[in-house]
Amino acid sequence: MRFAFPAPLSLLSRVFVALVGGYATAAAYAAAMARWLPMDRTDAVTTGMIASFAIYAAIAVMAFAVRSAARAWIWLGVCGLPPALALYLSMRGGAA
Amino acid sequence: MKGSLRQSMAFLHTWAGLLFGWLLLLVFVTGTTAYFQDEITRWMQPEITGERDLTASAQGAVDYLQRHAQGAEAWSIQLPDARSVAAMGYWKEKGETFLQWRDHAFMVNGRGEVVDARDTTGGWLLYRLHFDLHYIPVQWGRWIVGVAAMFMLVAIVSGVITHKKIFADFFTLRLGKGQRSWLDAHNLGAVLALPFHLMITYTGLVTLQRVYMPWGITAAYAQTSDYQRALAGPDGLPTRSGRVAPMAPIAGMLAQARQRWQGADPGFVAVLLPGDANAVVRITRGTAVSMATRGETVSFDATTGRMRSPPPTHGAAALTESVMVGLHAGRYAPLALRWLYVACGLLGCAMVATGLVLWTAKRRLQLPDPNRPHVGFRLVERLNVATIAGLPFGIATYFLANRLLATGIPHRAAWEANALFIGWGVLALYALLRPVRRAWVEAMAAAALAYLAVPAVNALTTSRGLWPSLRQGDGVFVAFDMSMLATAAGFAFAAWRAWRRPPGPTPRPRQTPKALA
Known part of the structure; x- marks a missing residue:
């Protein structure tokens, strides 16, 4: 299977989304789950941690699966918004 | 990236795999040997012979510690499981770091005698190499291996998407055909043990998830120590009284622990503040009895030998984590299953090695x-x-x-x-x-x-x-x-x-x- 090597800037952009964006999103989900999941708090923390690696991998694969680097950024935003919002609400409301 | 999804996944698979391929080979090889680390240690200490006797070696270790390590912060005794003969004892003096304990480790055989075995790290070295690397600080090693594991996870997912016909490849091995053969061999090693590779990579990340993904702890607790206290329960570290008091026989505490666990063997004994009136003995269940590794621990007052209140039990997530770590380490596995683990590990080594060779075969x-x-x-x-x-x-x-x-x-x-x-x-x-x-x-x-x-x-x-x-x-x-x-x-x-x-x-x-x- 042969394919053209992607343009450097687009590649760098995707790598950034995958590596840094993926970790940040996974961390945000882990933190949001730790605060929101309706269970014993140590258990909520653990659930968030266990799930986070699947989220990280999914974001990393997404960054290379979508058609352009710009789309990778858009999808990163879409995926990262819910946990960021949940965290914001819980900090503001002092929830959990 | 123009082209089909399969092409972009092939790109991701190739480069994620190549970048960390050599390190992943180290992780797979040493991880595979770690399934037999007790046996390797036995071979590397040929001076130790005889039969296992858990209680005798525990008592022998306590006697030795009482002679040589009175006043230490803590004593630890790794009891022999069904696959080893001797107990290993060591202690921690005040102010010593975790790794300095090896300088005063000793082995006790099934007759309760301290054996003058050659100084070796045994199979444990290969086990630690698997996730700590060597010559560099432990925390760096763990992060580097963690990044490699994450690349591995991405390489597995993208590798599966790359496949045109994953089922047919299961039965395909064309030998002597250069690049084609390397691809087939790579597919065979990867696909044959795919569930294992996925399980071992994911659970590997979970074993150190508190290092890699601590943000849930940060979000839910004011301090990390609050989280640790919530996990361990109120039964925290004892404080030194300054009064000297003798310790009750360890055999009685081992018997109580065994009774609580319906006959399961204890695996680890820790004595905190040995010799002090406030000393506490903690006995952790051996790992052979259950797939969950975070073995249950019971505490005793060292002077009376009476069991203290049991630690809190945790919910489904804690048990899930414990079983995932157990699946990864395979400590519960009896011999036949242990060999199956090794076979899958070897397929993983083959997958990484053929993948690396394939990179050159394809481009040559x-x-x-x-x-x-x-x-x-x-x-x-x-x-x-x-x-x-x-x-x-x-x-x-x-x-x-x-x-x-x-x-x-x-x-x-x-x-x-x-x-x-x-x-x-x-x-x-x-x-x-x-x-x-x-x-x-x-x-x-x-x-x-x-x-x-x-x-x-x-x-x-x-x-x-x-x-x-x-x-x-x-x-x-x-x-x-x-x-x-x-x-x-x-x-x-x-x-x-x-x-x-x-x-x-x-x-x-x-x-x-x-x-x-």
Whole structure:
């Protein structure tokens, strides 16, 4: 299977989304789950941690699966918004 | 990235795999050996003989500690599981770091006697190499291996998407066809054990998830210590009273623990503030009884031998985590399942190694001038020889050093470990200096000879060579030496195949001689 090597800037952009964006999103989900999941708090923390690696991998694969680097950024935003919002609400409301 | 999804996933798979391939090979090889780390340790301490007796060796260890480590912060006794003979004891003086305990570790056999066994890190070195690496701070090693594991997870997912026909590939192995054969071999190793590879990578990340993904703790607790207290329960560290008080017999506490666990063996004993009136004994259940590894712990007042209130039980997530870690480490696995773990681990090694070779096999035909490949290609080619043959060679020199280094020299265990890296380094350097085709043949032949030498040197330097072990029915020593011979045969076969290989095919001239690296 042969394919053209992607343009450097687009590649760098995707790598950034995958590596840094993926970790940040996974961390945000882990933190949001730790605060929101309706269970014993140590258990909520653990659930968030266990799930986070699947989220990280999914974001990393997404960054290379979508058609352009710009789309990778858009999808990163879409995926990262819910946990960021949940965290914001819980900090503001002092929830959990 | 123009083109189909499959093409972009192939790109991701290729480069995620290549970047961390060599490190992942180290992780897979040492992880595979770790399933037999107790047996390796037994082979590396041939002075320890006899039968296991859990209570006798525990009492022997406590006696020794009472003579030599009165006033220490904590004593620890790793009790022998069904696969080992001796207990290992060690202690921590005030202000000592975690790793300094090895300087005063000792072994106690089933008769309760402290054995003057050679100083070695045994199978434990390979186990720690698997996730801590060596010569660098533990936390760095864990992060580096964690990043590699994350790349592995991404390589697995993208590799599966890349597949056109995953089911057909399961049955496909075209031998002697160059690049095609390497691809088939890579697919076979990957697909045959795919559930294992996915499980082992994911659960590997979970074993150290509190290091890699601590943000849930940060979000839910004011301080990390609050979280740790919530996990461990109110039964925290005892405070020193300053009054000296003798300790109740350990046998009684072991019996109580065993009764609580319906007869399951205890695996680990810790005595906090030994000798003090407030001393606490903590006994943790052995790992053989349950798939969940975070074994249950019960505490006792050391002076009275009375059980204290049990720690809090946790919910489904804690149990899930515990079982995931247990699945990864396989400590619960009986012998047959343990060999299956090793077989899957070896398939993982094969998957990584063939993947690395495939990278070069695929690109060799596309090189503008195959006699003068570009730097990136040559680097990958050499690193492949240096790792695929060099690392196993280094492990063989580790075993040889265990038999050949004089006992009693200072830092002996550290020198055994150094021998691993010296052996690996020498062969890697050799591979860099030789023409690459010769390097493959000679490095694999060297590995074969080194593994052949291990049982030979064992027979010459100890009374527990293959023949006496066979006559005595010593399963562990027989299996170890036979495994060395099998590994030697494997490398000899690989060297022979590499030697016989016809010279590379004449390259197709390419229209656009564009470098791919």
